[in-house]
Amino acid sequence: MPLRFLTAGESHGPALVAILEGLPAGLPVDVEAVNRELARRQRGLGAGPRMKIEEDRVVLLSGVLEGRTTGAPIALQIENRDHAKWRGRAVAPMTVPRPGHVDLAAAVKYGYRDLRPGLERASARETAARVAVGALCKQFLKAFGITVGSYVVQIGPVRAALSEDLPYEARFERAEADPVRCPDLEASARMRAAVEAAMQERDTLGGVIEGVALGVPPGLGSHVHWDRRLSARLMMALGSIPAVKGVEIGEGFALAARRGTEAHDPIFREGDRLVRRTNRAGGIEGGISNGAPIVARVAIKPIATTLTPQPSVDLSTGQPTETRYERSDFCPVPRACPIVEAMMAFVLADALLEKLGGDTLEECQARFEALRQARLGDLSIDGSPHVFWP
Ligand SMILES: Cc1cc2nc3c(=O)[nH]c(=O)nc-3n(C[C@H](O)[C@H](O)[C@H](O)COP(=O)(O)O)c2cc1C
Ligand SMILES: C=C(O[C@@H]1CC(C(=O)O)=C[C@@H](OP(=O)(O)O)[C@H]1O)C(=O)O
Numbered sequence: 001m002p003l004r005f006l007t008a009g010e011s012h013g014p015a016l017v018a019i020l021e022g023l024p025a026g027l028p029v030d031v032e033a034v035n036r037e038l039a040r041r042q043r044g045l046g047a048g049p050r051m052k053i054e055e056d057r058v059v060l061l062s063g064v065l066e067g068r069t070t071g072a073p074i075a076l077q078i079e080n081r082d083h084a085k086w087r088g089r090a091v092a093p094m095t096v097p098r099p100g101h102v103d104l105a106a107a108v109k110y111g112y113r114d115l116r117p118g119l120e121r122a123s124a125r126e127t128a129a130r131v132a133v134g135a136l137c138k139q140f141l142k143a144f145g146i147t148v149g150s151y152v153v154q155i156g157p158v159r160a161a162l163s164e165d166l167p168y169e170a171r172f173e174r175a176e177a178d179p180v181r182c183p184d185l186e187a188s189a190r191m192r193a194a195v196e197a198a199m200q201e202r203d204t205l206g207g208v209i210e211g212v213a214l215g216v217p218p219g220l221g222s223h224v225h226w227d228r229r230l231s232a233r234l235m236m237a238l239g240s241i242p243a244v245k246g247v248e249i250g251e252g253f254a255l256a257a258r259r260g261t262e263a264h265d266p267i268f269r270e271g272d273r274l275v276r277r278t279n280r281a282g283g284i285e286g287g288i289s290n291g292a293p294i295v296a297r298v299a300i301k302p303i304a305t306t307l308t309p310q311p312s313v314d315l316s317t318g319q320p321t322e323t324r325y326e327r328s329d330f331c332p333v334p335r336a337c338p339i340v341e342a343m344m345a346f347v348l349a350d351a352l353l354e355k356l357g358g359d360t361l362e363e364c365q366a367r368f369e370a371l372r373q374a375r376l377g378d379l380s381i382d383g384s385p386h387v388f389w390p
Helices: 031-042 103-110 116-122 124-142 168-176 185-200 230-239 333-356 361-379
Strands: 004-008 015-021 058-060 074-079 147-155 207-214 244-249 267-270 273-276 294-300 311-314 319-322
Touching: 004 124, 015 124, 031 058, 031 124, 031 333, 074 124, 103 116, 124 147, 124 333, 147 168, 147 185, 147 333, 168 207, 207 333, 230 244, 230 294, 230 333, 294 333, 333 361
Parallel strands: none
Antiparallel strands: 004 015, 015 074, 058 074, 147 207, 207 294, 244 294, 267 273, 311 319
């Protein structure tokens, strides 16, 4: 896989860093667009007090010269403003694990007596670095007309009812203007009430996000090997986001309850085009993109750190006790939209580069054009220039 990235950094350490390797040379980089994505990740009802402290901005340390990628690894850094409060301070050890967070599992695995090192790295603070990486991937995808967006479809028990006639671009736009990023404004009001009630009642909520990629050409990913399937690569990437407990492609779990004649996307011929009138598959068949929008749904569990204490055991004494509260988000769902988009953008940029090859953006674009033509030669009916490409 041609594109890869690593992140490092603790939640309350000096900074988060990432290295993105494999983007071709010559891609114009818009740093402010990266910062806008970082700001989006900080916004949303249900965010805790930490988001008032941070003001995430990216510093590009390498791989970009005079506003364009050089082809070298891109190193980037995002400061943790909260670090100033912890620097040089003696912090009392944390010995009571929170059910649902990494605390106990990491203590067992790494032998931590103080639970802080586990939470420092498991914390979703790390996703700021992913969003910066994803913003660069989005810029690469945009050069090929591919966009990635998302919106919230469920918070706690409240579900959005979105008309199929509401275009994806309109959903993205409405979501961006909404405090819980839900394009169904009636459901949004009930979602807001649910988040506020959970906060009042010293509790937390999860929910579901739908991520969508538009303009993805057919032929990304492959059926020939398990780790080349685009669906599997998306599920891995999305499933790696902290608190994500389920990922569906297309209609996912709902398909399991249907008959085969009602679960797929029949193929019709309209003039010299082959068309689908549905997209239950979510744009991927056999691990290969089919030219339809790629749709992934991500289920996020409620936050583990609750103001209401939960039963636990103090590992320093072995005595039963209750969890303690320092600070936390209440509902991470609206804030997680840009993270979902970032992980989708990374996977799609990787799969596109794999398809195109090329050391420079120009080479990639020439190949993209050539592929468009060649694909048509191979697969078109009656020589139509629009059989499969969106
Ligand atoms: C955007 C976002 C914000 C989060 N904020 C918190 C938080 O404030 N408190 C908390 O306990 N968990 C929070 N989480 C979830 C934890 O990071 C996650 O539950 C923990 O790392 C354990 O991993 P797991 O839930 O995947 O098992 C957040 C997750 C996301 C995506
Ligand atoms: C810092 C971020 O989210 C954090 C994710 C998080 C967790 O346990 O995942 C716990 C909280 O950390 P703190 O206790 O420092 O407030 C969140 O604020 C962020 O998203 O940038």
